[in-house]
Amino acid sequence: MSQFASRKGRRIEQLLDEAEGLPVGPEERALLDEAVRLADEAGEEELAYRARMLLTPSAHMAGDTDAMLASFGWCVGKHDADPVRFPVDPGVHVDLLFQYKWMASRLASNSRFPRERVAAIHDDMERRYRESGVGQTGVLQSKHDVALLLGDVEAAGRFVAERDTLERDEYSHCEACVRSSDASFAQLQGDDAEAIRLWEEILEQNLSCGEEPEAAESEILLPLLRAGRFDDALAAHARSYRFARTNPDGFPIIENHLVFCAVTGNLARGLQLLERHIPQLAHDPYHEASHFSGLAAVGVLLDAVVEAGEGGTPVRGSDHPTLEPLLGAADSPRTATQLRDAAWAAAEEIARRFDARNGNGWFARRLAARRALASVRYDVPFGGETFAPAVAAPAEPADALGWVARARMRLFAADAEGVRDAVARGLALSDAAVDPELHKTLVWLSLQNGDPAEAGVHAAARIEALRRVGAHAQAGLEERVGLALLGHGSSDDIPALSEALEAARVAGAEPGVVADLLVTIAALHLDADRPDDAMPLLDEASAILPDDDPQLLRFSLTALRLQALARVGRLEEAAELAAVATDDPRNAGWPLFTELRLRAQLLAQAEAFDEALAVAERLLAESVAIDVSLVIAQSAQLTAMILADLGRHDEAAARLEFALRHAERAEQPTVGLRFSLARLQLDAGHATAALENFETVYLDEKAAGTAPSSLAETALHLGHAARAADEAGMAYRAWSEAVELAEQGEAFALAADAGSQLGELLLQFGDSDALEVLQRALDHAGRADGYASVPVLLHGIGRARLMGGDDAGMADLDRARELATAQEATWYAANVLDTKGRFLVDLGRIDEGVGTLLGAADALAAEGDVMTAVSGEVYAARGLAAAGRAEEAVAILQSARDRVPVGTSPHTGITLELADLLDGLGRQGDAAALRDAVA
Incomplete structure (x- = not known):
């Protein structure tokens, strides 16, 4: 071997070693592909064999069937040609015989492969297993899976029965996969009880493998719903989706969650999941069976969405290029109705091809069963209430002024066609007094579209319209000043506009002309963040402009004055002006978003939350009516904040979820919104939903390189949600990471908080590491100025020491109580005293312990915590009874009973x-x- 080849060989081995240490994913795959390329170039066939033996399972797990089959076939050929050089097991984690278990079902999953070729794979597999002295359970399981793809349910049952007569061996499918497969088969046969029993075994025995138990948890959702086990279904949905969402080949699992969302009425969530994962639908171009089931699931979800009246909702990602082979090309996102129809049609075509290959109607029947879910509904909300505003279509304008309002509204929505239509219909009414405003709207539209030349044409038409109604001064001004007076100015135009303003004053121009200049200059000052310069100009304009101004300038003036008044701190005047503007019937149909938002915010600042909520809800309704996602998101967020101030966390979370959905559609950053949503969901008692959102935020922030202290705060909240959702392992990991991150960021108060939570978790499980964790947290607290929760840490340290048999913990409890008393935390001091009393009883110091518990009980009851008081008295009574002092115990139990x-x-x-x-x-x-x- 040449020195060059030797160096290349070492490089290939290094690549393979690195790949074996990574999880399946793009980084691992890149290393394997590079190893294969280098090995082929260098003629290193043994290394090329080992590289492909690793590539096959990687491609299998990643859903790359073409690469899997090609790699496997190459390896089989090499092995058959020279079994010594290319052994069944070249020292990789999944050998050649084991890989045979994936091949027949992958061939059967594509309708182009005839049944005979699939059967030939099984014949070859069976022969090789027998020649190698390997049991047949793996062969029979593969035959069962293929029988279902061929529509032969009877044969599938026979293969399972035969499999169960044989002993398992190292080539059997794993316990998790077998039970998951059997659970799905039981469900297929109508035996939900057996399916649930097998799923419970998977969880109870903590069985897992590459895609388990998340696949089994997604398959069991409908049986759980049919059994009325709604809480279990929600928990399974949350767990399964949380693990499957990062799987690049996860759509076969995700599709079950789409169906779950459809039948449980969680349509907004279902659309969110679909939009997030729809590019994965065609992830494996070869796997037609997966395409079929995925398309049917999309159809089920969108049937429900269309039924709910949301068929016109665009589905982001539905125009993704990877979907073109299945759904055809799309220039823009399809609506829910369009995507539904395309999905069902594509699924029907795939079913037709499979049934033609199989010679039966199995896939057609499966499709019919999915369609039948349109009539199945369960009221099982995920994450509490949902919000879907009912918005009536705006009434047809009755006059030209109404069409101006409509045009301005569509301009706000960036709906160019809507603006042009409204202007055309307004001009058709031949109201000369309003025509200038219609042309002005077209000027603004052209400027919005970045076309000042077109804007100039519309400005000329406006000037002609002004002259037709005798507004010669205004027309002349606009001829001289140009587009700077019509929204195309900048700070550089202020000197020329100010000169024109002085000239108008000297000439005694009409108030409307002067006011227009004042408003235009003020707007440019506001754009440059100079509200103090804008305010006097707006005050002057307000004083001189008549209420019946034909240019409708007062509407713009009001919006600008509101902004300026708020920014210069004249909040009472701003609140009064906002109320007048939003209550004025003449403003009906006009875009009042600035006025409504500011009015709601000012009312909330004044703690008039009920009034603020009414205004915010009106703002949200008007935002939804114009259908601009960014505006909807901002309005829904404001409503959510006010509802949270009112303590209506469920409704607040529903509004914020609505805001999040529209922020995503507007392609706006969502990390902050999602974090706020998760906190609201946790406050409302929806821990599983909060957990999913906190984890999403955490992963997004981690990927974005967020500062350690900020990441630590998210991890702290993630731990709270995980603990509330009974996910103790996840809480442990989150709080452990929070401590480390907070230390890195020198956020010592945060490190102490996370350490406190982690220590308490360990205490609950009797873990001896609790003491070390809590002492470390106490050290962090000492480095944080004014840290107030030291009593909590000392309370934990005392308990940890006493649980470990160290009586020095009593001194920690006494110190915790002293500090709590000094902080006037009366309830907490009593709670620490209760803890001390229980430990004294446990240590056999009965009289001291009982006296302490009774004193704590009185203090706790005085603070309104009757149940903890009663619990302490019962503990004292039991201690007395165990010590043979039953008469005294009776008296204490009677006291507890009376409370x-x-x-x-x-x-x-x-x-x-x-x-x-x-x-x-x-x-x-x-x-x-x-x-x-x-x-």
Whole structure:
């Protein structure tokens, strides 16, 4: 071997070693592709064999069937030609025999391959397994999977039955995959109970592999819904989607979540998932069976969307180039109706090809079953309430002025055709007094489109219209000043406009002419962030402009004055002007977004939240009516903030989710919105939804290189959501990362908070590392100025020491209580005292412990925490009873019983426990009377 070849060989081995240490993904695949290329170039066939043996499973997991089949076929050929040089197992994690398990089903998943060729793969596989002394369970499982692709359900059942008579071996499909497959087959046969049982086994035994348990969790969603296990279905949906969403070949799992969203009414969420993942639908061009099921799932979701009256909603990503082979080309995103129709049509065509290959109607029946889901509905909201405003179509304008308003509204929406149509219809009414304003709108449209030459043509038409109504002074001014007076000016134009203003004043020009100049100059000052310079000009314009100004200049003047008044701090005047403008019936039909937004914000600042909400909801309705996603997102966000101030977190989260959806459609940054949404969802008790959104924010921020301290804050909240969702492992990881990140960013208060939460989590699980974590958090607290939660950390440290048998923890509890008392945190001081009493009882210091618990109970009850007080008294009574002092225990239990309402669960439980104590004291009559009282 030449020195060059030797160097290349070492490089190939290095690439393969690096690839084996990475998860399946673009980075790993690039290394393998490079290794294959170099090995082929150098003629290093053994290394090329090993590289392709690694490439085959990588391509399988990534959904690249072409590469998988090509790589596998090359390796089989080499092995058959020289089994010594190219052994079944060249030292990779998945050998050649194991890889056979994927091949037949991949061939069967494409209708171009005849049944005979698929059968030949199984014959070859079976022969090789027997010659190698390998069991047949893997062969039978593959035959089962292929039988379903061929529409032979009876044969699929036979293969499973035969598989179950054989012992498992290293070439059997993994336990997770087998149970997942069996659960899907049970569901197919109508046995939801068996499907659920198998799914539960997967979870209980913590079985997993490449796409499990997330695939099984997505398949079990409909059986859980049919069984009425809605909470379990929501949890499975959240877990499965959270793991599947980063899988590049994850659409076969995602599609089940689209169906789930359709039948549970979570249509906004379903559209969000579809828009996020739709390019993956055709990820593997070869896998027609996956295309079929994915298209049918899209059809199910969009049937529900169209039924809900949202068929005109554009679906972002539905014009992605990768979809062209399935759906045809599209110049822009398809609407929900268009995409639905295209998806069903494509699915029908694929079904036709499969049924022709298979010689039956299996795929047609599967498609019919999916279509039948259009009549299936369950009320199972994900993340609480949803918001979908009902917006009536605006009434047809009755006069030319109304068409001006309509034109301005469509201009705001950047709807050029809508503007032109409104102007044309207004001009057709031949209202000479309004014609100049219609032409002015066309000037603005041309400027908005970046065409000043066209704007000049429309400006000339406006000048002619002004002269026809006798507004010669205004016409002359606009001839002299040009487009600077019509929205095409800059700060550089202020001197010339100011000169024109002085000339108009000297000439005694009409108030409207002077006011127009004042407003134009003021607008340029505001654009340059000089509100103090703009304000006197606007005040003067307001004073001289008549209410019946024919140029409708007052409308623009009001919007500018509102901005200026707010920016110079004249908030009371701004609030009054906003109220007048938004309540004026003459402004009906005009774009009042600035006025409504400012009015709502000022009312909220004044803590008039109910009034603020009414105005904000009106703003949102008007925003939805013009259908501009960015404006809708901003308006919905304002409404959400006000609802949050009112403590209506569920409604606030629904509005913010609506805002997020429209911000995505407007292609605006969404990290901040999603973070706020997650916090609202957590406050509203929707932990699983909050967890998904916090994790999305965390991953996005991490990818963007966000500063460690900011990333730590997100990780802290992610931990809170994970803990609330009973995902303790995820909470542990999130809080651990939060501590490390906060340390990197020297955000010591944040590090202390995260460490406190992590320590508490470890305490709950009895983990001895809790003490070290909490002491580290206490060190961080000492480096954070004014950190107020030191009592919480000392409370945790004391408990950790006492749980580890170190009585020094009592001193930590005493110090925690002292600090809490000094901070006037009375409830927390009592809570620490309760903890101390329980440990004293556990240590056998009964009298001291009972006295401490009773004192804590009185203090807690005084603070309104009756249940913790009662719990402490019960603990004290049990300690006394265990020490043989039952009579004293009876008195304390009676006190605890008196604290809680009759008929409640705690009252009943304490009563029965008291009765048991009385039985032990020989007071059976009293015990029976107590039991009768709660029977």
